[in-house]
Amino acid sequence: MDIDRIRAAKARLDGHARVTPLLSSPFLDEIAGRRVLVKPECLQVTGSFKFRGAWSALSALEPAARSKGVIAFSSGNHAQGVAHAARLHEVPSVIVMPADAPKLKIDNTRALGAEVVLYDRATEDRDAIGAELAEERGLTLVKPFDEPEVIAGQGACGLEIAEQARALGIEEADLLVCCGGGGFTSGIALACEADAPGLRVRPVEPEGFDDVTRSLEAGTPQRNAALSGGLCDAIVTPEPGKLTFPIMQRLCGPGVVVSEAEALAAMREAFLRLKLVAEPGGAVALAAALYHSDQIAGDAVIVTISGGNVDPEIFAQALAARSSAG
Amino acid sequence: MDIDRIRAAKARLDGHARVTPLLSSPFLDEIAGRRVLVKPECLQVTGSFKFRGAWSALSALEPAARSKGVIAFSSGNHAQGVAHAARLHEVPSVIVMPADAPKLKIDNTRALGAEVVLYDRATEDRDAIGAELAEERGLTLVKPFDEPEVIAGQGACGLEIAEQARALGIEEADLLVCCGGGGFTSGIALACEADAPGLRVRPVEPEGFDDVTRSLEAGTPQRNAALSGGLCDAIVTPEPGKLTFPIMQRLCGPGVVVSEAEALAAMREAFLRLKLVAEPGGAVALAAALYHSDQIAGDAVIVTISGGNVDPEIFAQALAARSSAG
Numbered sequence: 157m158d159i160d161r162i163r164a165a166k167a168r169l170d171g172h173a174r175v176t177p178l179l180s181s182p183f184l185d186e187i188a189g190r191r192v193l194v195k196p197e198c199l200q201v202t203g204s205f206k207f208r209g210a211w212s213a214l215s216a217l218e219p220a221a222r223s224k225g226v227i228a229f230s231s232g233n234h235a236q237g238v239a240h241a242a243r244l245h246e247v248p249s250v251i252v253m254p255a256d257a258p259k260l261k262i263d264n265t266r267a268l269g270a271e272v273v274l275y276d277r278a279t280e281d282r283d284a285i286g287a288e289l290a291e292e293r294g295l296t297l298v299k300p301f302d303e304p305e306v307i308a309g310q311g312a313c314g315l316e317i318a319e320q321a322r323a324l325g326i327e328e329a330d331l332l333v334c335c336g337g338g339g340f341t342s343g344i345a346l347a348c349e350a351d352a353p354g355l356r357v358r359p360v361e362p363e364g365f366d367d368v369t370r371s372l373e374a375g376t377p378q379r380n381a382a383l384s385g386g387l388c389d390a391i392v393t394p395e396p397g398k399l400t401f402p403i404m405q406r407l408c409g410p411g412v413v414v415s416e417a418e419a420l421a422a423m424r425e426a427f428l429r430l431k432l433v434a435e436p437g438g439a440v441a442l443a444a445a446l447y448h449s450d451q452i453a454g455d456a457v458i459v460t461i462s463g464g465n466v467d468p469e470i471f472a473q474a475l476a477a478r479s480s481a482g
Numbered sequence: 483m484d485i486d487r488i489r490a491a492k493a494r495l496d497g498h499a500r501v502t503p504l505l506s507s508p509f510l511d512e513i514a515g516r517r518v519l520v521k522p523e524c525l526q527v528t529g530s531f532k533f534r535g536a537w538s539a540l541s542a543l544e545p546a547a548r549s550k551g552v553i554a555f556s557s558g559n560h561a562q563g564v565a566h567a568a569r570l571h572e573v574p575s576v577i578v579m580p581a582d583a584p585k586l587k588i589d590n591t592r593a594l595g596a597e598v599v600l601y602d603r604a605t606e607d608r609d610a611i612g613a614e615l616a617e618e619r620g621l622t623l624v625k626p627f628d629e630p631e632v633i634a635g636q637g638a639c640g641l642e643i644a645e646q647a648r649a650l651g652i653e654e655a656d657l658l659v660c661c662g663g664g665g666f667t668s669g670i671a672l673a674c675e676a677d678a679p680g681l682r683v684r685p686v687e688p689e690g691f692d693d694v695t696r697s698l699e700a701g702t703p704q705r706n707a708a709l710s711g712g713l714c715d716a717i718v719t720p721e722p723g724k725l726t727f728p729i730m731q732r733l734c735g736p737g738v739v740v741s742e743a744e745a746l747a748a749m750r751e752a753f754l755r756l757k758l759v760a761e762p763g764g765a766v767a768l769a770a771a772l773y774h775s776d777q778i779a780g781d782a783v784i785v786t787i788s789g790g791n792v793d794p795e796i797f798a799q800a801l802a803a804r805s806s807a808g
Contacts, residue, residue, distance in 0.1 A: 177500065179525070182566075183593065198757040199505070240508075260754070267509065427797070428586070431524040431759035431790030464757030468750070468801035475794035 157304055157403065159350040162311035162343065165212040169312050172244070173208050174200055176313075178320040178458075181429040187446045191456040193324070194442065195317055196432050198464025202236040202268070204390070204438070205313055205340055205462050206300075210237035212309025213298045214245050222247050227295040229253070229282040231389050232261025233463050234300040239270035250295060252286050258389060258467045277384040301339030302397035310340045313460075314347025314357075321352060321458060328354035330452050332412065332441035334462035335359030335368050336391035338400030344460075345407040355458065359404065359411045360441040362388040362419060367395050368404065369411025377401055387416050387470060390437030390463055412451055418443040423474035426461060435466035436474075483630055483729065485676040488637035488669065491538040495638050498570070499534050500526055502639075504646040504784075507755040513772045517782035519650065520768065521643055522758050524790025528562040528594070530716070530764070531639055531666055531788050532626075536563035538635025539624045540571050548573050553621040555579070555608040557715050558587025559789050560626040565596035576621060578612050584715060586793045603710040627665030628723035636666045639786075640673025640683075647678055647784060654680035656778050658738065658767035660788035661685030661694050662717035664726030670786075671733040681784065685730065685737045686767040688714040688745060694722050694730065695737025703727055713742050713796060716763030716789055738777055744769040749800035752787060761792035762800075 176199050184192040197205035214222060225248035228238040235251040242249035249270040253262055254277035266272050275285055290297045299306060317331065331348065333341040338359070345357040359368045364386060370378040379395045386392060396404065414422075419436045422443035426434045434442065441459040445452065502525050510518040523531035540548060551574035554564040561577040568575035575596040579588055580603035592598050601611055616623045625632060643657065657674065659667040664685070671683040685694045690712060696704040705721045712718060722730065740748075745762045748769035752760045760768065767785040771778065 174503065174505075177503070177525075179500075183590075196757075199503075203757050264509075424794070427759055427794070431522075431529050433753055433757040433759065468753070471753070472798045472801050475798050 157307060157346060159346060161304065161308040162315060162347055165305065165308035166312035166315050168215045169208055169211055169309065172211050175316055176200060178324070179430050183429045184425060184446065187425070188457065189449050190454065192445050193321070193456060193458045194430060194461060195313065195458065196430070196461045197313065198432055198434055198438060198461050202240045203463055203465045204233035204237065205310055206233040206237035207240060208312055209306035209309035209339060210234065210241040210298060213303060213305040214241045216305045217296060221296050224294040224296070225249060226298050227252070227286055227290050228298045228300065229286045230300050231392065232257045232265070233390050233465055235265040235270065236261065236268060236465065238298050239265050239268035243269045250289055252282055252289070254384065256384065258465065260467045261465050264465070301337035302399045304399065307339050307343045307399065311343030311347040314344030315351055317344065317458060318348055318352035318355070321355065326456050329454050329456045329458050331355045331357045331458045332360050332444050333357055333460050334391055334438055334441045335361050337393040337397045338368055338404050339397065340462060341408060342400040342403035345403060349407055357408045359408055360444045361391065361411060361413055362386060362437070362440055363413055363415050365392050366411065366413045367393065369413055371396050371401060372405060372409040372411055388419060388437035388440060390435055391440065412444040412448055414440050414443040414448065417477065418447045420474040420477040422446055423471070424477050427475065432461060433464040433466065433471065434461045435463050436470065438463040483633060483672060485672060487630060487634040488641060488673055491631065491634035492638035492641050494541045495534060495537055495635065498537055501642055502526060504650070505756050509755045510751060510772065513751070514783065515775050516780065518771050519647070519782060519784045520756060520787060521639065521784065522756070522787045523639065524758055524760055524764060524787050528566045529789055529791045530559035530563065531636055532559040532563035533566060534638050535632035535635035535665060536560065536567040536624060539629060539631040540567045542631045543622060547622050550620040551575060552624050553578065553612055553616050554624045554626065555612045556626050557718065558583045558591070559716050559791055561591040561596065562587065562594060562791065564624050565591050565594035569595045576615055578608055578615070580710065582710065584791065584793045587791050590791070627663035628725045630725065633665050633669045633725065637669030637673040640670030641677055643670065643784060644674055644678035644681070647681065652782050655780050655782045655784050657681045657683045657784045658686050658770050659683060659786050660717055660764055660767045661687050663719040663723045664694055664730050665723065666788060667734060668726040668729035671729060675733055683734045685734055686770045687717065687737060687739055688712060688763070688766055689739055689741050691718050692737065692739045693719065695739055697722050697727060698731060698735040698737055714745060714763035714766060716761055717766065738770040738774055740766050740769040740774065743803065744773045746800040746803040748772055749797070750803050753801065758787060759790040759792065759797065760787045761789050762796065764789040
């Protein structure tokens with residue numbers, strides 16, 4: 157992985173992915189006790205940053221391989237990103253999804269033209285299912301994070317952040333990234349290493365699924381006890397990726413861990429102050445900025461909202477949350 | 483009112499207001515039966531387009547007059563726009579608000595540093611209250627819509643739409659604008675007359691408060707029977723403005739009228755498909771595009787979401803709405 161691959165991905169994304177703005181609100185600044193800049197990837201095509209990596213991966217394939225179609229396994233956001241990128245490329249896509257994924261994500265993935273194959277997250281191995289289907293039909297597997305072109309696509313978001321922060325005069329700040337397998341975090345970290353070395357990239361995870369935070373502390377990959385459950389489905393992964401962990405070890409940390417109540421309260425603040433819809437896993441970085449400001453350094457903090465694909469019932473729960481958690 | 487005043491307002495807004503993007507979703511296109519482009523002014527500073535007009539008006543004042551402070555009467559979005567613009571100019575602001583305005587808007591206006599004076603919408607005359615306070619304290623009144631510099635500021639949004647539509651290759655389309663007193667509608671219409679004459683600007687109003695639609699039909703200003711009530715508080719006005727109506731008569735129409743149920747359903751679609759928070763009055767134009775497509779011409783339609791300042795309780799009501807109203 158090098159910065160040229162990220163710059164090439166960004167060039168391929170041009171005209172397909174949205175350049176999301178960097179937003180702010182005096183109300184959020186007041187809660188956090190410092191300036192808060194928000195990168196709303198919930199406004200990205202398909203409602204999360206995942207479209208960037210998916211488009212990057214599909215557009216990097218040889219046309220002959222791409223025309224046979226692609227397969228992905230995903231709790232939902234990667235699924236929608238791959239399905240939409242495949243439809244735009246006019247090639248078939250098969251998505252292997254956990255049966256307990258939010259209904260909205262399953263429905264949207266189907267509506268975007270993908271064939272959806274459901275599996276049981278507790279008893280079945282999605283990698284094995286994906287590999288078998290890929291073999292049978294000649295599909296190319298697009299992994300959700302441990303794949304160079306996917307990391308490069310997510311890194312394009314980091315190049316945007318670097319440029320936008322510079323335009324605001326922010327040279328040094330913590331940059332909090334919602335972290336699952338680490339594709340988004342490591343891609344952004346590589347981009348900042350090149351273009352904004354004063355930004356310190358820090359993964360943020362929900363309690364109980366803090367494998368990256370613990371892995372960075374321990375210096376070796378740590379697994380989570382639970383493999384599923386919780387509201388932050390978008391960023392629940394068993395352990396850091398094989399490609400992403402060494403990058404994060406070199407460039408990122410320390411991690412920040414937030415509670416589900418804090419994620420819900422941050423969703424409510426994003427609703428009230430930014431008029432944005434964040435999903436629980438997409439709100440953990442904002443929650444860290446708002447409710448763990450003692451762990452953050454500097455006059456300004458940059459946070460990603462990684463996605464907004466949330467069922468109305470869960471969002472209603474966030475609206476009813478207390479306005480100050482923590 | 484001429485285009486030069488709008489261009490001058492846009493120049494003064496540069497670096498203070500956000501250039502909001504033009505968003506889309508294949509799911510919305512499918513419901514509407516044509517391409518739908520959404521201008522999300524809910525993402526504007528203070529959560530509505532009103533900051534544009536407020537900043538335009540304050541920045542156009544003589545410094546000596548401005549330093550004494552400003553006063554505005556508003557159901558909420560203009561209030562927040564003026565309060566924030568005054569704070570950024572470091573001058574005092576007094577806001578006269580109806581006592582039944584959404585609590586979030588009253589709270590936010592206070593939090594933005596304004597002095598809030600409440601009045602009864604049914605029994606008191608806000609114009610008289612505003613004029614008296616202005617006289618007493620030497621404040622300059624910033625009217626919500628019937629004021630050239632306010633119309634010019636809102637028109638800056640129209641210049642953005644004209645440029646963004648052109649970039650997408652859209653030369654001819656209906657442009658649906660959420661309409662109260664007509665400041666936003668007439669400002670956008672003037673901008674389009676100059677920069678995008680193929681866009682037909684059409685006001686959209688809620689049932690029971692369709693004074694502009696009826697006025698355009700009748701050729702003379704018509705009043706609404708009710709002066710308050712309903713969910714679409716942001717765009718409830720007694721009659722079209724004296725400055726705005728002749729502009730709309732020359733350039734706009736016909737109007738479209740939607741139900742509250744349709745506005746709530748459109749809020750739900752904005753949540754699901756665009757990850758945006760729209761308030762009821764801010765969702766009427768999207769509702770018209772989605773549920774009154776028989777009244778709309780062409781392969782593409784452009785809609786404004788004029789604001790997102792909605793109490794959580796009302797938003798929860800929208801989340802529970804049926805997904806297809808109409």
